[in-house]
Amino acid sequence: MQVNLLKSKIHRAAVTGASLNYEGSMTISADLAERVGLLPYEKILVSNMGNGERFETYVIYGERGAGQIQLNGATAHLGKIGDRLTIMNFGSFSMEEAVAHKPRVLLLNENNEVVRHDSGSVASELQIVV
Numbered sequence: 001m002q003v004n005l006l007k008s009k010i011h012r013a014a015v016t017g018a019s020l021n022y023e024g025s026m027t028i029s030a031d032l033a034e035r036v037g038l039l040p041y042e043k044i045l046v047s048n049m050g051n052g053e054r055f056e057t058y059v060i061y062g063e064r065g066a067g068q069i070q071l072n073g074a075t076a077h078l079g080k081i082g083d084r085l086t087i088m089n090f091g092s093f094s095m096e097e098a099v100a101h102k103p104r105v106l107l108l109n110e111n112n113e114v115v116r117h118d119s120g121s122v123a124s125e126l127q128i129v130v
Contacts, residue, residue, distance in 0.1 A: 007091035008036035017070040024073035030061040050083040067112030
């Protein structure tokens with residue numbers, strides 16, 4: 001059996017730009033995406049803390065170190081510069097993998113600088129009876 005668990009999350013990311021005419025996706029600075037293990041073109045679920053919108057799209061890497069979080073294409077209608085987002089993605093895990101899994105999490109400030117980084121170390125307290 002496979003279970004779907006949170007693989008990674010970037011919490012409280014501030015929108016830095018929006019490009020309605022871009023073909024789609026969300027631009028995330030490469031260094032931030034890499035720290036939580038997001039790959040280019042990987043599917044993400046995004047929630048906007050300001051207006052309650054939730055949407056799915058995919059990641060493209062932006063300029064490393066720029067703190068870039070940009071809504072592209074149709075998603076540009078779902079937020080504005082300064083809105084705070086939670087960016088999540090999920091993975092399928094075996095029951096054995098699920099027992100040891102802990103997601104990678106970044107908490108960002110208003111300038112998209114890392115305030116806290118949980119590296120995804122093993123969660124040993126979870127007990128699953130198979």
